[in-house]
Amino acid sequence: MSVPEPPPASEADEEAGRIARLAYLPWERRAEDLAAPEHRARVAFLTRHAGAEITESAFVAPGAEVHTDSLHLGPGSILAAGALLRGHLRFGARCSVNAFAALSGRITCGDDVRIASGAALVGFNHGFEDRETPIHRQPHEQLGIEIGDDVWIGANAVVLDGARIGRGAVIAAGAVVRGEVPPLAIVGGVPARVLRYRGEPVRSPKGRAESALTALARRVGEEWQDVLARHRQGDDYVSADAKGRVGPAVRHLCDAVEIAAGFDGLDAIGSRGDLVTRLQGFQDGPSGLFPDPFLETAPDRPAFREPREDPIALYNVLAVGYALECLGAAPVHPVRAVELDAPALCAWLEGLPWRRDAWNAGAVVDAIGTGLYLNTRYFRSGRGIETLFGWLALHADRATGLWGWPTQDSGLLRPVNGFYRITRGTFAQFGLPVPRPEATIESVLANHRAHEGFRGTAYNACNLLDTIHPLWLCLRQCDHRRDQALAIAADLLERAPDRWRDGRGFAFADGQEPSLQGTEMWLSTIHLAARLLDLDGIFPFVPRGIHRTEAAGWLLPPAPSGQDSEMERRPDAIPKPQAATQRP
Known part of the structure; x- marks a missing residue:
């Protein structure tokens, strides 16, 4: 028995599928998406309730969670569904925040910045040094995060308060960034370190x-x-x-x-x-x-029994x-x-x-x-x-x-x-x-x-x-x-x-x-x-003493009964100068 072919999708179904896809792939936006009543209403709402300044060519996908105190979204920039934005955020031209990225605190991005899914940028920090006060009651510190032009922040990377990321840098997936990242550096790891610079030949660690x-x-x-x-x-x-x-x-x-x-x-x-x-x-x-x-005469030396x-x-x-x-x-x-x-x-x-x-x-x-x-x-x-x-x-x-x-x-x-x-x-x-x-x-x-x-x-x-x-x-x-x-x-x-x-x-x-x-x-x-x-x-240095890597490799038989306390020198124990280290 043959299976009947499904009926062709209607134009309405095709458009509904495109709109659903657009929420998570906002770079596929069209001019009509920017002008659509739904998008204009979204922009107007964020302008009133999220301190937003959104340029005409910027796009905010449905489902983007924007709860900012202030937001500037430059020309051609996009926010995907599931992205969470809080605090004071500023994006230059052609920036993108992908689905499920989370940005909070004070963050400034230049032009052409790419923030991948799952990335977390935290432009503030909890106080925690006072052990007597619960952390949630201690004052916040906010140094802010500054990101230069043409930066790519990879999936699940974490950028912490005080970070300064130079122009053209690449933050590898899963990296944890604090402090300075030089321009054009590719950094990765926990904590992040420079792996190489863009344009350099790839070398193994x-x-x-x-x-x-x-x-x-x-x-x-x-x-x-x-x-x-x-x-x-x-x-x-x-x-x-x-x-x-x-x-x-x-x-x-x-x-x-x-x-x-x-x-x-x-x-x-x-x-x-x-x-x-x-x-x-x-x-x-x-x-x-x-x-x-x-x-023995040190002033802080304790007395030993x-x-x-x-x-x-x-x-x-x-x-x-x-x-x-x-x-x-x-x-x-x-x-x-x-x-x-x-x-x-x-x-x-x-x-x-x-x-x-x-x-x-x-x-x-x-x-x-x-x-x-x-x-x-x-x-x-x-x-x-x-x-x-x-x-x-x-x-x-x-x-x-x-x-x-x-x-x-x-x-x-x-x-x-x-x-x-x-x-x-x-x-x-x-x-x-x-x-x-x-x-x-x-x-x-x-x-x-x-x-x-x-x-x-x-x-x-x-x-x-x-x-x-x-x-x-x-x-x-x-x-x-x-x-x-x-x-x-x-x-x-x-x-x-x-x-x-x-x-x-x-x-x-x-x-x-x-x-x-x-x-x-x-x-x-x-x-x-x-x-x-x-x-x-x-390397010319080979440890020959405390930190030597060769083992004794042997255990001598125990002393016969009655000799444990005598501790006389073994006649065959002739010390020899240390030779070069041998691999065990």
Whole structure:
């Protein structure tokens, strides 16, 4: 049985279909649509009730939600159905606002601006700093948004108050824009960054990163010795720490050793024998920890009941231990503070501030793991390694892959940064897989997004190292979100040359003076980012100490019963100078 042909559409049906289509494709308007009584009535209504000034050749589709205090719609400009406009808006000639875009606040557009579906332009901001007052009752701030001529704002992009978008710029779909966008720039990402400029050849993120890394490699290779010389005062190194405090410290001496070792230039910092003797002399024999004599008279230094409560003495297990290994030496004494039986070690771990400060908890674990590494390599040790790894395996959060809790003020920042410290001294150091790599990658990326890729003083060596190292470590076990991780690494490498100060090195954070700590940490972070992109062969610095990427790769058998507390030096533990990094 044949199906009858549908009757031909009447002219009225054809016109009704065209009008329905026109609401969402208003660029198909005709002269008669502008002159139609329905459109004239719409314009008149908006003139009376929305403070609108709509030129004769502009078109407002039925279904456009216009609730402005003032609106100027220039010649040939169009508003599609579903577009939402509020506040004080001004459009030049031939602008278009597509369906379901939302514009509010104070926004000024030049000529030929294209705003795609789903875009959100917010030309005001809520106050929120007063914690005692609900946000909706705090005063608004309104810097406004300014958009130049010939700008394309892509689908679902977000443009925030205060943005200034230059002529000819392109905002990629899904980008979040704040601040200045240069003319002709193509920007994308969260937060948005310049990908290239219109008319330039398209280069991959890896290609751009390679160009930046090549230029930086030449500068650091030529100037690292100047950086060390600038901070050297006699036998000491005087530099700023992460908080900007300037003075001599054990860590500064160790950073100088690690920088020189990373460039295969230990001869540039003096006699190895003298350095070894000095570094070994910092060790406290009974505990095996390394308190800092330079800081003992600091006015803000608290009193500690025992050496293992001193975070500097714990950190210097890493700083001095690895500096000695860079020099082909080892500590004189075992790190007895970490040689505990299982109940005592578990009690120490469980007493750490996991809920309020997972970063500092992770720092203690880093020192414990490194102390056990040094004891295992150079002395006869007990069963602490098994206890430590067992405790960590049982306490990793299944949802986040991290240890510890997020905080109200900084979210996942402390657990993510703590993850780096924990795994650096344990899983990475001993070449063992982390418990939940996919969940960890999700957490690290979420933390990076939450802090908008880090800005201002938050764009510092700690936050970036603690992002790149976990991504590098977890991506050795899986390919989860690899493209996003590589994009972060590429962005870091593109931005790195702007942070190097000729002959002075890297500052720990934007706004600080260059320092040895900042230089060593940023060099190591850049090396890790380059490794993620398989570009590390370009860069002359290879971490040989704290931030080295090769693992011990072995676990020695436990000491026989009765020898756990003797801790005598293993006769076969002959330190060797660090060789070039080998890929695990």
